[in-house]
Amino acid sequence: MDILNNIKQPDDLKLLLQNQLLQLAEEIRKLIIDVAAENGGHLASSLGVVELTIALYKVFDFPTDKIIWDVGHQAYAHKILTGRRDKFHTLRKKGGITGFPKITESKYDAFGTGHASTSISAALGMACARDIDRQTYKVVAVIGDGALTGGEAFEALNNAGALKKDIVIILNDNEMSISKNVGALSRYLDKIRSAPEYTKVKKDVGTLLQHLPKVGDRVYKTASLLKDSIKNVLVAGNLFEEMGLSYIGPVDGNDMPKLIEVLQGINNMQGPVLLHVITKKGKGYMPAEKKPDKFHGIGRFDIQTGESLGKISNIPTYTQIFSEMLLKMAEVDKDIVAVTAAMPGGTGLTPFSQKYPERFFDVGIAEEHALTMAAGLAAAGKKPFVALYSTFAQRGYDQILHDICLQNLPVTICLDRAGIVGEDGPTHHGVFDYSFLRNIPGILMMAPKDENELRRMMYTAAGCKSPAVIRYPRGQACGVNLDAGVQTVDIGKAEIITESAGDTVIIAVGTMVHPARKAAQRLSDEGIACSVVNARFIKPMDENMFAELGRTKRFILTVEENVLAGGFGSAVLEILSRNDAMPPKIKCMGLPDQFICQGARSELLQENNLTAEGIISVIRENSIK
Numbered sequence: 001m002d003i004l005n006n007i008k009q010p011d012d013l014k015l016l017l018q019n020q021l022l023q024l025a026e027e028i029r030k031l032i033i034d035v036a037a038e039n040g041g042h043l044a045s046s047l048g049v050v051e052l053t054i055a056l057y058k059v060f061d062f063p064t065d066k067i068i069w070d071v072g073h074q075a076y077a078h079k080i081l082t083g084r085r086d087k088f089h090t091l092r093k094k095g096g097i098t099g100f101p102k103i104t105e106s107k108y109d110a111f112g113t114g115h116a117s118t119s120i121s122a123a124l125g126m127a128c129a130r131d132i133d134r135q136t137y138k139v140v141a142v143i144g145d146g147a148l149t150g151g152e153a154f155e156a157l158n159n160a161g162a163l164k165k166d167i168v169i170i171l172n173d174n175e176m177s178i179s180k181n182v183g184a185l186s187r188y189l190d191k192i193r194s195a196p197e198y199t200k201v202k203k204d205v206g207t208l209l210q211h212l213p214k215v216g217d218r219v220y221k222t223a224s225l226l227k228d229s230i231k232n233v234l235v236a237g238n239l240f241e242e243m244g245l246s247y248i249g250p251v252d253g254n255d256m257p258k259l260i261e262v263l264q265g266i267n268n269m270q271g272p273v274l275l276h277v278i279t280k281k282g283k284g285y286m287p288a289e290k291k292p293d294k295f296h297g298i299g300r301f302d303i304q305t306g307e308s309l310g311k312i313s314n315i316p317t318y319t320q321i322f323s324e325m326l327l328k329m330a331e332v333d334k335d336i337v338a339v340t341a342a343m344p345g346g347t348g349l350t351p352f353s354q355k356y357p358e359r360f361f362d363v364g365i366a367e368e369h370a371l372t373m374a375a376g377l378a379a380a381g382k383k384p385f386v387a388l389y390s391t392f393a394q395r396g397y398d399q400i401l402h403d404i405c406l407q408n409l410p411v412t413i414c415l416d417r418a419g420i421v422g423e424d425g426p427t428h429h430g431v432f433d434y435s436f437l438r439n440i441p442g443i444l445m446m447a448p449k450d451e452n453e454l455r456r457m458m459y460t461a462a463g464c465k466s467p468a469v470i471r472y473p474r475g476q477a478c479g480v481n482l483d484a485g486v487q488t489v490d491i492g493k494a495e496i497i498t499e500s501a502g503d504t505v506i507i508a509v510g511t512m513v514h515p516a517r518k519a520a521q522r523l524s525d526e527g528i529a530c531s532v533v534n535a536r537f538i539k540p541m542d543e544n545m546f547a548e549l550g551r552t553k554r555f556i557l558t559v560e561e562n563v564l565a566g567g568f569g570s571a572v573l574e575i576l577s578r579n580d581a582m583p584p585k586i587k588c589m590g591l592p593d594q595f596i597c598q599g600a601r602s603e604l605l606q607e608n609n610l611t612a613e614g615i616i617s618v619i620r621e622n623s624i625k
């Protein structure tokens with residue numbers, strides 16, 4: 001790490017010679033691989049942009065100039081170069097460096113990211129503010145070909161082309177989203193990439209631009225005209241040019257000297273410029289180059305073999321249960337179709353896509369579109385299952401409300417990664433869905449206590465003629481035996497898990513039912529008798545049962561893996577108050593009104609008392625003797 005050790009601040013690399021910069025790239029790559037192998041992380045995307053990151057720091061003056069990394073999962077080299085090298089071994093750990101840019105972590109993180117397709121909007125906002133303030137700094141957005149499939153990116157391009165502000169958009173095209181990129185835009189980028197004569201001429205123009213004097217000079221105008229005429233001859237109707245952006249590229253984004261040359265030219269240009277770079281996802285680490293999807297986001301792995309080092313378990317994940325159950329149901333019910341927003345692997349829909357390609361839709365990183373498209377499928381007689389991560393479904397609130405629920409369309413929304421997700425941290429925890437969905441009239445919202453119940457809820461949803469949501473967490477299910485045949489659950493009916501004559505009842509939902517049951521078992525040994533209820537439904541709730549509990553018990557404890565604000569406990573309180581059934585004591589356990597940090601899921605649940613021990617201590621403190 002001879003070179004990297006001497007980079008104390010990014011400006012230090014401006015003095016390096018070309019061969020030193022190339023060595024720096026190798027040193028950064030090694031550090032990224034070492035740390036990701038130990039901590040897990042977004043390896044392949046970060047490896048692909050090492051040269052691009054160094055080239056950007058060589059040419060621009062960050063943090064005076066601003067850089068925004070779309071999604072932000074590729075920003076490891078940026079972090080290493082901006083004073084976080086010594087702490088980089090803490091990446092994604094509790095209290096450590098975050099896996100995404102974070103405005104409070106460094107002055108070089110101009111804008112926090114985690115969810116896709118926001119970078120151009122944010123860059124445009126900064127450019128407008130800069131111009132109001134009569135400043136001259138540059139604003140650069142780096143967006144991947146996957147993130148460019150998101151609607152917000154198109155909205156921003158549309159606006160950028162009209163406003164004509166000085167911004168630099170770097171389209172980092174590695175032909176991959178998490179899986180293979182999809183859509184017409186992706187095909188369009190293929191077409192640009194595979195036009196060799198165009199590539200060569202445009203590269204030469206890139207070189208020419210580099211030698212230009214400042215904007216406004218006649219030479220600059222001539223070069224721009226030349227570029228336009230090349231465009232017209234070779235790629236009629238270049239989409240980006242037609243939208244009002246200057247398109248440069250494609251350029252080999254792993255060729256650092258070439259990139260530096262082109263970026264120096266672009267630094268002298270005015271107006272919105274889009275530089276199209278082609279990079280190799282996973283560059284420099286063979287297992288990741290070969291399997292960029294596996295190494296997109298990976299847990300601990302063996303550097304020599306690329307094999308995962310995670311615990312091997314026979315217990316399936318909730319995602320696997322969802323995946324298998326959907327296949328089973330789809331075999332019988334030909335109206336079942338599946339929709340994902342660029343996450344076929346993560347949501348467990350890959351087997352469905354292989355078995356039923358005509359009934360499967362990967363729409364790209366476009367959650368809003370996925371939901372309204374599902375509404376359309378349902379309006380035309382299909383039974384869509386839309387599988388989204390809870391955190392990304394936040395994007396689709398109006399589509400759920402206006403397009404699905406208001407029209408009472410039978411769309412089933414399966415919210416994977418609900419609750420605390422772990423090391424991805426606050427951008428990715430799915431801890432708001434009870435609160436933001438339960439206020440929608442007519443919605444059916446369920447959370448299973450285990451994998452068996454997930455299957456039953458899916459079966460129930462498929463038989464419903466109205467919108468349904470099922471939310472389940474990241475990772476392993478409970479390891480219970482699966483029923484031979486799958487039954488429906490009675491809509492709006494809670495399940496009594498443990499009945500006792502004692503004064504205390506725990507009403508738990510979803511992932512919190514098992515810790516509640518465990519807590520009750522242990523408390524009964526201490527002579528504290530508790531009943532346990534599995535609420536099953538966030539909406540409609542078992543109003544009669546909960547009102548009765550309010551009248552007959554003296555202490556009700558609700559437990560949920562969601563923020564308390566507006567969540568499940570709040571819904572129980574509403575029922576008790578509506579029915580004049582308030583018991584002498586009621587407490588709600590859940591997540592506080594703040595963003596939850598990163599860390600292992602088990603660690604964060606423990607910290608927030610959402611464990612059997614946490615429940616026991618609250619009951620011990622509050623039970624009425």
Ligand SMILES: Cc1ncc(C[n+]2csc(CCOP(=O)(O)OP(=O)(O)O)c2C)c(N)n1
Binds near residue numbers: 048071146147174281
């Ligand atoms: C709104 C939203 N939906 C889904 C995701 C999950 N996700 C993270 S990265 C990614 C693929 C991004 O592809 P690209 O922008 O091309 O970057 P690459 O990983 O190829 O560098 C997806 C789908 C997300 N972060 N945000």
Ligand SMILES: CC(=O)[C@@H](O)[C@H](O)COP(=O)(O)O
Binds near residue numbers: 042178296424474
């Ligand atoms: C960056 C991003 O949004 C995804 O890569 C996400 O980290 C995937 O999470 P899982 O690992 O839970 O699939």
Ligand SMILES: [Mg+2]
Binds near residue numbers: 146147172175177
């Ligand atoms: Mg990509």
